[in-house]
Amino acid sequence: xxxxxxxxxxxxxxxxxxxxxxxxxxxxxxxxxxxxxxxxxxxxxxxxxxxxxxxxxxxxxxxxxxxxxxxxxxxxxxxxxxxxxxxxxxxxxxxxxxxxxxxxxxxxxxxxxxxxxxxxxxxxxxxxxxxxxxxxxxxxxxxxxxxxxxxxxxxxxxxxxxxxxxxxxxxxxxxxxxxxxxxxxxxxxxxxxxxxxxxxxxxxxxxxxxxxxxxxxxxxxxxxxxxxxxxxxxxxxxxxxxxxxxxxxxxxxxxxxxxxxxxxxxxxxxxxxxxxxxxxxxxxxxxxxxxxxxxxxxxxxxxxxxxxxxxxxxxxxxxxxxxxxxxxxxxxxxxxxxxxxxxxxxxxxxxxxxxxxxxxxxxxxxxxxxxxxxxxxxxxxxxxxxxxxxxxxxxxxxxxxxxxxxxxxxxxxxxxxxxxxxxxxxxxxxxxxxxxxxxxxxxxxxxxxxxxxxxxxxxxxxxxxxxxxxxxxxxxxxxxxxxxxxxxxxxxxxxxxxxxxxxxxxxxxxxxxxxxxxxxxxxxxxxxxxxxxxxxxxxxxxxxxxxxxxxxxxxxxxxxxxxxxxxxxxxxxxxxxxxxxxxxxxxxxxxxxxxxxxxxxxxxxxxxxxxxxxxxxxxxxxxxxxxxxxxxx
Amino acid sequence: xxxxxxxxxxxxxxxxxxxxxxxxxxxxxxxxxxxxxxxxxxxxxxxxxxxxxxxxxxxxxxxxxxxxxxxxxxxxxxxxxxxxxxxxxxxxxxxxxxxxxxxxxxxxxxxxxxxxxxxxxxxxxxxxxxxxxxxxxxxxxxxxxxxxxxxxxxxxxxxxxxxxxxxxxxxxxxxxxxxxxxxxxxxxxxxxxxxxxxxxxxxxxxxxxxxxxxxxxxxxxxxx
Ligand SMILES: Nc1ncnc2c1ncn2[C@@H]1O[C@H](COP(=O)(O)OP(=O)(O)OP(=O)(O)O)[C@@H](O)[C@H]1O
Ligand SMILES: [Mg+2]
Ligand SMILES: [Zn+2]
Numbered sequence: 055x056x057x058x059x060x061x062x063x064x065x066x067x068x069x070x071x072x073x074x075x076x077x078x079x080x081x082x083x084x085x086x087x088x089x090x091x092x093x094x095x096x097x098x099x100x101x102x103x104x105x106x107x108x109x110x111x112x113x114x115x116x117x118x119x120x121x122x123x124x125x126x127x128x129x130x131x132x133x134x135x136x137x138x139x140x141x142x143x144x145x146x147x148x149x150x151x152x153x154x155x156x157x158x159x160x161x162x163x164x165x166x167x168x169x170x171x172x173x174x175x176x177x178x179x180x181x182x183x184x185x186x187x188x189x190x191x192x193x194x195x196x197x198x199x200x201x202x203x204x205x206x207x208x209x210x211x212x213x214x215x216x217x218x219x220x221x222x223x224x225x226x227x228x229x230x231x232x233x234x235x236x237x238x239x240x241x242x243x244x245x246x247x248x249x250x251x252x253x254x255x256x257x258x259x260x261x262x263x264x265x266x267x268x269x270x271x272x273x274x275x276x277x278x279x280x281x282x283x284x285x286x287x288x289x290x291x292x293x294x295x296x297x298x299x300x301x302x303x304x305x306x307x308x309x310x311x312x313x314x315x316x317x318x319x320x321x322x323x324x325x326x327x328x329x330x331x332x333x334x335x336x337x338x339x340x341x342x343x344x345x346x347x348x349x350x351x352x353x354x355x356x357x358x359x360x361x362x363x364x365x366x367x368x369x370x371x372x373x374x375x376x377x378x379x380x381x382x383x384x385x386x387x388x389x390x391x392x393x394x395x396x397x398x399x400x401x402x403x404x405x406x407x408x409x410x411x412x413x414x415x416x417x418x419x420x421x422x423x424x425x426x427x428x429x430x431x432x433x434x435x436x437x438x439x440x441x442x443x444x445x446x447x448x449x450x451x452x453x454x455x456x457x458x459x460x461x462x463x464x465x466x467x468x469x470x471x472x473x474x475x476x477x478x479x480x481x482x483x484x485x486x487x488x489x490x491x492x493x494x495x496x497x498x499x500x501x502x503x504x505x506x507x508x509x510x511x512x513x514x515x516x517x518x519x520x521x522x523x524x525x526x527x528x529x530x531x532x533x534x535x536x537x538x539x540x541x542x543x544x545x546x547x548x549x550x551x552x553x554x555x556x557x558x559x560x561x562x563x564x565x566x567x568x569x570x571x572x573x574x575x576x577x578x579x580x581x582x583x584x585x586x587x588x589x590x591x592x593x594x595x596x597x598x599x600x601x602x603x604x605x606x607x608x609x610x611x612x613x614x615x616x617x618x619x620x621x622x623x624x625x626x627x628x629x630x631x632x633x634x635x636x637x638x639x640x641x642x643x644x645x646x647x648x649x650x651x652x653x654x655x656x657x658x659x660x661x662x663x664x665x666x667x668x669x670x671x672x673x674x675x676x677x678x679x680x681x682x683x684x685x686x687x
Numbered sequence: 688x689x690x691x692x693x694x695x696x697x698x699x700x701x702x703x704x705x706x707x708x709x710x711x712x713x714x715x716x717x718x719x720x721x722x723x724x725x726x727x728x729x730x731x732x733x734x735x736x737x738x739x740x741x742x743x744x745x746x747x748x749x750x751x752x753x754x755x756x757x758x759x760x761x762x763x764x765x766x767x768x769x770x771x772x773x774x775x776x777x778x779x780x781x782x783x784x785x786x787x788x789x790x791x792x793x794x795x796x797x798x799x800x801x802x803x804x805x806x807x808x809x810x811x812x813x814x815x816x817x818x819x820x821x822x823x824x825x826x827x828x829x830x831x832x833x834x835x836x837x838x839x840x841x842x843x844x845x846x847x848x849x850x851x852x853x854x855x856x857x858x859x860x861x862x863x864x865x866x867x868x869x870x871x872x873x874x875x876x877x878x879x880x881x882x883x884x885x886x887x888x889x890x891x892x893x894x895x896x897x898x899x900x901x902x903x904x905x906x907x908x909x910x911x
């Protein structure tokens with residue numbers, strides 16, 4: 055029977071596909087970028103002045119919020135309202151931040167659930183909100199440049215980011231109206247850009263030293279497979295730290311003991327300028343004109359290198375560990391790729407070359423390579439691709455056991471996604487509840503690791519110590535985000551938590567922020583829901599079409615017409631923007647084709663059984679032949 | 688007669704060989720990854736790690752074969768392939784990819800592979816084997832441990848590690864022969880020894896300064 059296929063159901067292109075784009079975003083400590091790829095060719099999206107970088111700086115002024123260069127320009131005349139390097143606070147708790155608070159040019163207060171808030175010009179904003187402002191700017195730049203709506207993105211994060219920082223990044227995207235297709239590790243994104251553009255194969259190391267974070271990853275590149283073998287780094291080590299060291303020196307030279315906020319910002323600014331200049335020059339002289347006094351500072355490359363060498367040595371040490379974790383020797387690595395602005399420093403190049411015994415590669419702009427890789431991955435995830443990214447988790451995950459000792463459940467450098475279970479037991483007679491404390495890190499003791507979540511598993515049957523069996527499962531998805539569930543095996547009592555409470559944004563805060571977000575953010579949420587419904591409707595239609603092709607002959611002409619009518623209805627719904635209508639038709643199509651599905655199953659079972667009858671007869675004959683007996687009864 | 692019982696069981700098992708596809712709701716082979724009718728990804732089935740990676744159940748896995756299988760299947764099943772697909776397909780893909788990673792991790796390392804194979808063959812090394820072992824093995828372990836404790840410089844530690852690595856290499860070959868010859872008792876005994884050696888090598892690594900550890904690591908890479 056020929057299928058009357060007037061409008062080719064299921065093959066109607068999703069109407070908005072051509073007007074929606076998925077981009078790649080490098081959300082950096084110092085600079086952020088957005089890029090877009092078409093047919094495997096990624097490109098950084100620039101503003102009308104040709105600038106690709108958006109400084110990760112946000113200014114909260116009385117008449118509005120500025121992001122990027124305009125915000126940066128206000129850092130002296132409105133220094134108490136300008137926020138920079140916010141990425142260093144993503145997913146951090148008040149305790150972590152205290153250590154670096156003195157060096158941060160803004161006031162930090164505790165927020166709900168142990169997270170931090172910045173006090174800025176009478177407002178209290180969270181790091182997630184500040185990051186969301188940067189993401190909104192990138193999103194709108196992309197929309198302007200591409201003349202399409204941009205609701206989906208691949209966002210890069212430092213490979214060494216922990217679960218809390220990853221969750222915070224996803225929250226920021228949600229707040230900016232972006233659906234995160236995937237969080238990709240920055241060095242992995244860089245490897246993707248290199249591998250696809252330069253066609254390199256073999257074992258490669260990526261050394262990424264940016265403004266605030268350091269990452270190093272070892273990858274095996276082979277026929278379109280990007281397999282991360284090991285990764286490591288430091289979540290708070292980068293160009294910013296060099297600036298601080300230099301600024302301290304300048305301030306000491308000025309004889310300042312209690313510098314004002316403005317003076318600190320001026321000193322940091324002079325420090326950064328000096329540092330960057332000394333990558334090409336050998337010496338120079340820098341002025342700090344603040345707090346009513348001008349000071350001049352002579353500084354040269356040798357002094358700079360002496361100052362920062364311990365920090366670079368630390369990165370080299372981490373790189374050594376990672377090479378070891380990959381079970382390799384440095385000389386087995388075919389090439390080392392430099393990523394991040396701070397790798398422009400001659401001392402970095404020298405020391406990296408020393409470790410690997412070869413000159414590092416930097417033929418793709420180290421500022422742009424991460425965003426380019428993210429854009430490639432965004433295209434791959436939405437339009438399909440043959441490349442495969444296999445990443446690992448940078449940090450071990452474990453549970454607190456007796457005496458504050460960590461029991462590891464997932465080791466670092468395990469490929470993700472991953473799920474591991476471990477059994478624990480009670481240590482007191484009649485114990486009916488158990489505290490589950492999830493930590494991340496490599497140290498033996500709980501208080502040296504990062505605490506991710508605590509929850510209590512209740513309802514454990516009252517037994518003697520050691521008799522209950524509590525199975526705790528850790529699952530990391532492809533974004534490296536953790537879910538923990540615990541189950542008492544005897545009773546089947548189960549609890550599942552998405553690990554976010556400790557340092558992420560509390561769910562209520564998130565809801566409130568989304569509600570109060572700008573009008574367009576709400577539209578974006580609606581757009582996403584519509585996309586989901588369309589995908590589902592489209593899937594149902596395609597599946598039904600395949601079923602008709604395979605088993606259509608079991609229908610009477612009238613039955614077939616009923617089904618075709620329902621399909622036509624679904625298609626009409628799909629070409630609209632009415633989500634309720636699409637949802638309605640999804641249900642309707644399901645209901646109206648149920649009889650068809652049942653008939654197909656009946657037939658399928660019968661065929662399978664017939665096949666079996668033959669198989670079993672054959673096996674009997676075979677058995678008879680081998681044993682020489684015809685007794686098959 | 689015995690055979691007839693098996694046949695009846697087969698019929699029962701295979702009658703459950705067809706299930707309804709979650710997407711088109713038609714019949715689909717329970718072992719199929721994708722529905723033959725509508726192409727939708729199905730959930731993973733409960734198979735052993737060898738079958739998961741489409742390898743034969745053996746200790747002597749060719750690492751190149753393992754990689755090839757693993758990459759090919761991840762290419763088909765990884766969540767990146769389903770990022771723009773419907774929620775059930777994303778969930779199935781996550782489950783498949785997780786199971787593949789687990790299988791790969793276990794089979795890649797000769798020690799975990801041997802332990803797993805013993806479990807599959809019904810002769811698992813239970814937890815208590817970690818402590819109760821034969822006296823010869825305990826003696827050897829003790830001796831090595833003492834030597835490590837006595838080692839005063841990096842060179843001495845490296846030499847001990849290299850010797851242990853050579854022994855591990857021989858031990859792996861012996862385990863391979865034991866499995867081939869279906870001698871599970873020997874396979875268990877030598878796997879237990881490999882466990883001790885691996886633990887010793889870990890401890891030696893911690894004791895070594897970086898440079899020496901790197902030399903040892905490169906030796907490891909060359910021999911496996
Ligand atoms: N020529 C240069 N010499 C030395 N340092 C430089 C130079 N150019 C840029 N930098 C430094 O590089 C850092 C910014 O690098 P990059 O833009 O790669 O970081 P980021 O991506 O924002 O940060 P991260 O990746 O850590 O989140 C800054 O500290 C900047 O001062
Ligand atoms: Mg960066
Ligand atoms: Zn199907």
